[in-house]
Amino acid sequence: MVKITDVARRAGVSPSTVSYALSGKRPISDETRRRVQAAVRELGYRTHVRTHGAAGAGSRVLALAVPMRSGVHVPVVTQFAVSVVTAARAHDHDVLLLTQGEGGEGIGRIAEAGLADAVVVMDVQLQDPRLPLLRSLPLPSVLIGVPAEPDGLTCVDLDFGAAGELCVDHLARLGHRTVALVGSPPEVYVRRTAFARRLVQGFTAAADRHRIGSTVHPCGTGRGAARAIAERLLREQPALTGVVVHNEPLLDPLIDAFEELGVRIPDDLSLTAVCPTPVAASARIPVTSVTMPSTELGTRAVHLLIRKLSGAPVPQATLLPPRLTERASTGPRPC
Amino acid sequence: MVKITDVARRAGVSPSTVSYALSGKRPISDETRRRVQAAVRELGYRTHVRTHGAAGAGSRVLALAVPMRSGVHVPVVTQFAVSVVTAARAHDHDVLLLTQGEGGEGIGRIAEAGLADAVVVMDVQLQDPRLPLLRSLPLPSVLIGVPAEPDGLTCVDLDFGAAGELCVDHLARLGHRTVALVGSPPEVYVRRTAFARRLVQGFTAAADRHRIGSTVHPCGTGRGAARAIAERLLREQPALTGVVVHNEPLLDPLIDAFEELGVRIPDDLSLTAVCPTPVAASARIPVTSVTMPSTELGTRAVHLLIRKLSGAPVPQATLLPPRLTERASTGPRPC
DNA sequence: CTGAAAGCGCTAACAT
DNA sequence: ATGTTAGCGCTTTCAG
Numbered sequence: 219m220v221k222i223t224d225v226a227r228r229a230g231v232s233p234s235t236v237s238y239a240l241s242g243k244r245p246i247s248d249e250t251r252r253r254v255q256a257a258v259r260e261l262g263y264r265t266h267v268r269t270h271g272a273a274g275a276g277s278r279v280l281a282l283a284v285p286m287r288s289g290v291h292v293p294v295v296t297q298f299a300v301s302v303v304t305a306a307r308a309h310d311h312d313v314l315l316l317t318q319g320e321g322g323e324g325i326g327r328i329a330e331a332g333l334a335d336a337v338v339v340m341d342v343q344l345q346d347p348r349l350p351l352l353r354s355l356p357l358p359s360v361l362i363g364v365p366a367e368p369d370g371l372t373c374v375d376l377d378f379g380a381a382g383e384l385c386v387d388h389l390a391r392l393g394h395r396t397v398a399l400v401g402s403p404p405e406v407y408v409r410r411t412a413f414a415r416r417l418v419q420g421f422t423a424a425a426d427r428h429r430i431g432s433t434v435h436p437c438g439t440g441r442g443a444a445r446a447i448a449e450r451l452l453r454e455q456p457a458l459t460g461v462v463v464h465n466e467p468l469l470d471p472l473i474d475a476f477e478e479l480g481v482r483i484p485d486d487l488s489l490t491a492v493c494p495t496p497v498a499a500s501a502r503i504p505v506t507s508v509t510m511p512s513t514e515l516g517t518r519a520v521h522l523l524i525r526k527l528s529g530a531p532v533p534q535a536t537l538l539p540p541r542l543t544e545r546a547s548t549g550p551r552p553c
Numbered sequence: 554m555v556k557i558t559d560v561a562r563r564a565g566v567s568p569s570t571v572s573y574a575l576s577g578k579r580p581i582s583d584e585t586r587r588r589v590q591a592a593v594r595e596l597g598y599r600t601h602v603r604t605h606g607a608a609g610a611g612s613r614v615l616a617l618a619v620p621m622r623s624g625v626h627v628p629v630v631t632q633f634a635v636s637v638v639t640a641a642r643a644h645d646h647d648v649l650l651l652t653q654g655e656g657g658e659g660i661g662r663i664a665e666a667g668l669a670d671a672v673v674v675m676d677v678q679l680q681d682p683r684l685p686l687l688r689s690l691p692l693p694s695v696l697i698g699v700p701a702e703p704d705g706l707t708c709v710d711l712d713f714g715a716a717g718e719l720c721v722d723h724l725a726r727l728g729h730r731t732v733a734l735v736g737s738p739p740e741v742y743v744r745r746t747a748f749a750r751r752l753v754q755g756f757t758a759a760a761d762r763h764r765i766g767s768t769v770h771p772c773g774t775g776r777g778a779a780r781a782i783a784e785r786l787l788r789e790q791p792a793l794t795g796v797v798v799h800n801e802p803l804l805d806p807l808i809d810a811f812e813e814l815g816v817r818i819p820d821d822l823s824l825t826a827v828c829p830t831p832v833a834a835s836a837r838i839p840v841t842s843v844t845m846p847s848t849e850l851g852t853r854a855v856h857l858l859i860r861k862l863s864g865a866p867v868p869q870a871t872l873l874p875p876r877l878t879e880r881a882s883t884g885p886r887p888c
Numbered sequence: 889c890t891g892a893a894a895g896c897g898c899t900a901a902c903a904t
Numbered sequence: 905a906t907g908t909t910a911g912c913g914c915t916t917t918c919a920g
Contacts, residue, residue, distance in 0.1 A: 272607035604913035
């Protein structure tokens with residue numbers, strides 16, 4: 219293993235000069251910097267992160283807390299995780315994966331052990347048990363998701379409230395007078411998952427504003443659930459002509475279920491979804507959707523964290539504005 | 554932050570005694586050990602991993618290399634990752650997530666930086682470019698997947714060759730005389746992904762052994778691809794009555810496609826799959842399948858790594874025997 | 889069985 | 905602009 223003293227000797231300077239030349243934390247003459255860089259290259263030196271950290275500097279590791287709860291859509295979560303890793307690498311950080319510890323034991327442990335110097339927290343609930351811990355943590359953190367009380371925290375998310383409104387606005391503009399939200403699995407709402415709740419709020423508020431009828435239906439996944447909810451909607455709400463889906467894996471089965479029941483999309487029923495673009499675009503009938511920008515959220519979270527690490531001020535909540543893309547699944551209300 | 558000297562003072566012993574009492578690396582009197590443990594509990598001491606490592610001990614971190622290549626089934630990969638994290642935690646290790654670096658740059662970097670003290674490598678190809686690196690690494694590693702030349706490495710995997718055979722054996726026993734393998738997306742084979750290739754080998758070998766006709770068809774995902782491959786199979790191979798599917802996301806669409814084409818399962822066509830049990834069991838028609846034991850593989854990989862870290866000898870390759878579960882999708886060959 | 893002391897490789901005062 | 909030196913918190917000789 220090549221260490222900093224090796225580089226120093228080779229470059230004919232002191233270890234601290236190498237350290238400073240590498241970190242840029244104090245001015246170094248061009249001549250010296252060049253010699254150091256040459257020595258680093260020739261010897262293939264890489265700073266030994268553990269002792270780097272032992273000496274009081276950062277560990278250059280971010281912890282990513284991903285509670286793998288039931289009802290979460292795995293591909294979306296994974297996309298978050300991948301984008302966090304990618305963004306972290308761009309800032310020369312690595313990512314420690316925390317999957318358990320709903321109460322935050324994992325986060326606390328990592329913090330005390332000094333393993334990470336910042337934390338990204340996913341799947342945030344409105345009243346999240348991890349919040350007190352995060353507030354008291356000596357490490358900066360960023361939440362993907364906005365809890366009920368975001369004071370003292372840093373959060374990023376799609377503006378799900380606005381996303382719900384946008385879907386309803388779109389349907390209302392097309393003349394629809396009765397809409398339904400087919401949501402995530404019930405356990406997601408029971409946990410008071412922030413994004414799911416906010417979408418419901420936005421959906422309902424917009425429907426009220428437009429004075430159109432609205433109902434909300436948490437729904438499991440799979441063919442059976444799709445068929446059941448489709449039948450129920452048709453039976454209980456004959457006037458229904460607009461549906462918003464917030465449940466990725468249910469999208470395709472739901473389209474199938476409606477068609478099997480003789481409901482044509484978009485002729486008889488308009489369908490809108492909040493989901494990643496690929497899911498909406500590659501459904502059997504391309505679905506008008508509000509994009510779930512997983513990658514951008516992950517990237518933003520890391521950027522915010524890096525800025526916090528450097529001591530820069532960051533906004534408390536960053537809400538990405540929703541964008542609706544029209545596809546084949548929505549049309550004017552049938553007469 | 555409570556440090557080892559605090560514990561030492563509180564317990565009335567020297568720091569080194571605390572260290573030894575905690576690591577068990579030298580005999581400590583019961584009395585002393587108890588006092589140390591009490592002090593640790595009372596003060597809530599946790600060993601500071603970074604400096605622990607700086608002093609030459611392990612970092613208690615495993616790196617998990619997950620190349621997120623196209624064609625991999627995200628839920629399966631995620632299940633691996635989660636099981637690796639869970640198993641690692643059971644051994645008091647954390648997991649660093651590496652997603653990029655197909656050539657192993659990430660692994661090399663982690664090793665040199667001393668961030669992890671062992672590596673789990675996923676999505677192994679028959680000729681994997683990361684192999685030379687892994688062989689020369691000062692860190693122990695375990696591969697999930699078996700490359701063409703596993704000498705000097707430690708590998709775990711489902712015995713995909715046997716899995717392919719098992720599917721064909723099952724179909725042959727039911728009287729089928731012409732079978733087809735609908736495989737993973739083409740790029741997976743182009744990359745020479747180990748498990749996919751081995752399955753093909755087993756499939757073909759078993760078919761030859763039974764003297765029944767066999768063809769292999771890499772296949773993309775989605776409704777369109779399912780429909781296309783179904784039509785092609787029916788057109789080109791009228792005698793076909795048995796299909797093995799090795800492509801999780803295609804399973805449901807393929808069943809649909811066959812049924813839409815008037816082919817009844819299992820009356821006209823028997824279907825077998827190699828995939829996680831939940832996928833097979835919750836398909837529209839429950840599918841006879843060989844289980845993909847993602848969780849067990851992840852757990853095994855970590856166990857092997859822990860053993861290697863402790864210097865214990867480990868087998869070069871651990872191949873889990875495939876297990877076939879009969880469900881509704883297979884039946885005797887139609888007359 | 890236990891202590892004292894010397895580092896691990898690096899960073900950050902403190903010097904010059 | 906650079907060097908010297910004292911640690912970071914822990915492990916591990918070396919010495920009882």
